[in-house]
Amino acid sequence: MFKLNAYLSLFAIFLLSCSKDVVDIEKQIFASSFESVDDFAGYYITPVGHKNTSFQELSDSIVHSGTFAHKAWIDGANDPSTPSINNNHRGYPTIQLYKNEKGSFQSPVYITLWVWLDMELKTSTTGGDNDWFSFATFTDDESDNWNRTVLVNLSHDGFVHLQHTLSAGVSEYYFQTSTLKFPQKEWVELKIYLDFADGKYAKVWQNGELVSHARIDNVENKIAQAHFGLYCPPQMVSGTVFNDDLVIEMVDKE
Secondary structure, three states: OHHHHHHHHHHHHHHHHHHHHHHHHHOOEEEEOOOOHHHHOOOOEOOOOEOOOEEEEEEOOOOOOOOOEEEEEEEOOOOOOOOOOOOOEEEOEEEEHHHOOOOOEOOOEEEEEEEEEEOOOOOOOOOOOOOOEEEEEEEOOOOOOOOOEEEEEEOOOOOEEEEOOOEOOEOOEEEEOOOOOOOOOOEEEEEEEEEOOOOOEEEEEEOOEEEEEEEOOOOOOOEOEEEOOEEEOOOOOEEEEEEEEEEEEEOOOO
């Protein structure tokens, strides 16, 4: 009986080891240094000259690594948005993970992105919306509707923060910086942690320092699509953003 129990124990350890190896193999990763548009083959890319005001290209003018970075810029305002028409500026490739062979990523995931931003954000003086800029948008929705999104935004007063963490327009923070502003006209590392599973929370670090930590709710445990690059409100008339060295990686834990 002792030999049988010992054998069963060893067999269980072997199975756990094999299972761990399988889990490690299944960890998915998406990475792009924006050296080629082929990195986004089969994904939707917003049109160059979106609404004749938003533009994008692979550029060698300001680069974090390699030869190219993704550049997007604004040249003029759009008409105000309406309840049925979203006139936000858009210049980005989407990353439609659900279209890949293994499908949507499960959380937790780490996202690393290098950003260079030159964009003046203003406070409204007319009672309208303040300016904002979105570095990253994530959704669990595998359709074109992007019904439930979680964003990483820059506020009009210069702070990086998570947005729409509980539902559209509703966020709840465990921590939010009010002192560490986002530096412009230099390369900045944004690191994002998303846990849509048990803990349901997200964190953002700016050059290694925590700037936003929020509770997540009303979302399925998958990252189906994402976009980075240029996304901001229609009233903004100018500005440029570069993205480089993007990594989206499934992990076991924070």
